Amino acid sequence: MTWNGGAAPYGRRRMAALDRQLTEAARDLLAHDDRLCGLAVDVRFDGAVAHLTGDVPDGKALLLVRRLIGRLDGVLAVWSRVRVGGRAPVVLDIGSGDIKQYPDNLGVDLRPASGVDVRANLAHGLPFADACVDVIFAVHILEHLIDFLPLVDECHRVLRPDGVLHILSPWWRYVNAVADPTHVRLLDVQTIKGIAERPGSSLRWYPLHAGCDGASIFGDLTPLGEHDERPDEVHLARFFE
Structure with a gap:
């Protein structure tokens, strides 16, 4: 979501609602998108930033999760603590x-x-x-x-x-x-x-x-x-x- 205007940032109530909406949309994507089904990844949003946790088999799987969640409207960044191949980052x-x-x-x-x-x-x-x-x-x-x-x-x-x-x-x-x-x-x-x-x-x-x-x-x-x-x-x- 690139900012092109001069208005003030979202208020707390609107940002909290946006975080709930983005978390629901991202978890729905993880649960039902054929490319992501079976990956042990969870996501929550805070300030429109995705926070990923869980495990994936390799770096390509993590990149795919990042890319697809990052396409959701309103996402500002995708931060990850996901374990790759059993190794913590x-x-x-x-x-x-x-x-x-x-x-x-x-x-x-x-x-x-x-x-x-x-x-x-x-x-x-x-x-x-x-x-x-x-x-x-x-x-x-x-x-x-x-x-x-x-x-x-x-x-x-x-x-x-x-x-x-x-x-x-x-x-x-x-x-x-x-x-x-x-x-x-x-x-x-x-x-x-x-x-x-x-x-x-x-x-x-x-x-x-x-x-x-x-x-x-x-x-x-x-x-x-x-x-x-x-x-x-x-x-x-x-x-x-």
Whole structure:
């Protein structure tokens, strides 16, 4: 659901109703779509973000679940803690501070805090090996960095080929984007497109999903290899101008 107007975000009552509707629609899809029947996956929505849990046999099955649920009208992002082939995902929360998106995520930040498991200066890279992580949450962190592209490149490096980077940042037209004096960058849904296809960079991303709720922008990106297929115009038209 790309936001093109200047109105305020949904109120709490409307968002709660939307979450109930999306949860019902997604569970109906999981139960009755022939492509998904038999997969041990559950979903709930919070703030129009899908939260997937359960087990799938392989990464292709998880990608299919993500893709089909992501097509429901009103979905802003699809977040997953699904076990693939019996293995729990390795999940990083970069710039976590006191709050991690899920309690068992590995929090990474410069300063000690209740949500920090690994202390590291994100401006100097991520202290993890290549292709060792399944999911990275970059929630309210990019807007604090004058140049966030090196950190995005580091996320590309440490993610497995079918991994996902979740970006959440204040939308540039909403007051919270400029009310915080520590915000040094302003982001839009189009920024997600710019990250995915950055001129002059060999590190490309496939945008699985992108959206805006009138206050925040969301982006789900998976890393592309040198020979992987790029997204076509039909896919990009769902999210971007």
